[in-house]
Amino acid sequence: AQSVTQPDIHITVSEGASLELRCNYSYGATPYLFWYVQSPGQGLQLLLKYFSGDTLVQGIKGFEAEFKRSQSSFNLRKPSVHWSDAAEYFCAVGRRGNTGKLIFGQGTTLQVKP
């Protein structure tokens, strides 16, 4: 069965520091991969997605993610974090040729210290 693991439940970084949020998935083939962000009381906003092609994808708000097939990973990165990035981040997997329903990780809460 498909699964998504976000090993870090909570991460704290200082403003201006770099950020990496980890995501590992379990799936028999290359899935569709997504990162969403959820601010308190808000719905989910798509940060970026990977369908095929270049394994380094750029998203909104200065985020990027790299698909590594050999490691079954899709880690999210940002070179310099802003206080407004404090939120919960979800990695999600969609199966090709399926209905498109997403399987989500448990989420990582990002706290930004001034």
Next chain:
Amino acid sequence: GAGVSQSPSNKVTEKGKDVELRCDPISGHTALYWYRQSLGQGLEFLIYFQGNSAPDKSGLPSDRFSAERTGGSVSTLTIQRTQQEDSAVYLCASSPGQDGGSYEQYFGPGTRLTVT
């Protein structure tokens, strides 16, 4: 343009009562999804509608849950005889893609359901 909208934003109900949650997808989107977000379970898929095809109900947790989509647009999620474990945020999403196409989903703000 307008995003996905959901109503009500908050709903408090007594155990045993029925509730209806509404979702208005982005105009022109053919696919519509319902998810549930709760503390213990994270984000769970509930049901998926695509055009006139039979919905994928594989995520519905019990027969107390049902959903319909009228005219290929608005969707209503109904929970009968609510239980305290139904308390969660119910998220709706829509997507422009058909099967095999884009799976980029756009989410609404959610309905927070509290069962007392």
